[in-house]
Amino acid sequence: MKKIMILSLIVSIFSLVGCFNHEQVFESDYFTYSIYSNEVVILGLTNLGMEQETLIIPKEIDGYAVTSLGTESTLTSRAKGHIYSLNLKRIYLLNPIYISTYVFDLPELEYIFSLYYMPVSLYLVYAGEEAKYLDITYSSHIQKEFELNYADLRYRLNIHSDQLMDTYLIDYYENEIIGYKPLDPSLDGRVFLGWYKDVECTIPWNFEEDIVIFDDLNTETQLYAKWDK
Incomplete structure (x- = not known):
């Protein structure tokens, strides 16, 4: 009887493992993913996703x-x-997100941009790689053996007084034209009208001509979203 019970338990365990290992995989434009407990886990990139530099x-x-x-x-x-x-080459994180150990196979990756402190597993991903982790908010949490660079370009939603809450995206360009124009932000009931150099939104940023200045006096450029009233 005990042998039968043990055998049944083993079969149940392997059946459970099989269930975990054969979950349904979905596709969006750029990502393949599964859903666990009503949360998305990104598993890979689609063919279109693999073509992107950002x-x-x-x-x-x-x-x-x-x-x-x-x-x-x-x-x-x-x-x-x-x-x-x-x-x-560049990954942008808009939320705190868990990065699993060894999930990345990105030989050309240069930057990960995030405003949030990442879990420890992030450091395991980058052991021996040259990719740079940019975190302008909680830089003290970065382990010393990893090179730290600072993002010098901040896109602000222009609706919150708190800078962190108001930040849409961060990026890094040094005395050069912005190479990646982010997707337009969205707010319920309002229309996005473009990025501007000043909080009053009187001077538009020209993505084809304007240069992100980076020197001792200019360590961060801020662009402000303009919205219809």
Whole structure:
């Protein structure tokens, strides 16, 4: 009887593992992903995603919050996720997000931009790689053995007095034209009218001509969103 019970338990465990390892995988324009407990875990890139040099990890996909890139292995399931591209150079994170160990296979990656302190596994991803992690808000949390650069370009929504809450995106360009123009931000009931150099939105930023100045006197350029009333 005990042998039968043990055998039944083993079969149940392997059946459970099988369930975890065969979850449904969906596709958006750029990402492949699964949904766990009403949260999105990004597992990889679509063919279109692999063609991009820059990617924004969205806050939501299909109404579900994006909370993780890949999954870690557990007693009942293997690690999942392989984000591979020979073209991707810049990743932008709009939310705090968990980056699983070894999920990235991005030989050309130069920057990850985030306003938030990332979990420890982020450092394991970059062991031996040259990619730079930019974090202008909680830089004291970065381990000393990793090179830290500072983003010098901040896009502001121009609706909050708190700078962190008001930040839409951060980026880095040194005495050069902005190479990546982000997707337009959105607010319920308002229309986005462009990026401006001043908080009053009287001087528009020209993405084809204006240069992000970076020197001892100019360590950060801020651009402000203009909205219809």
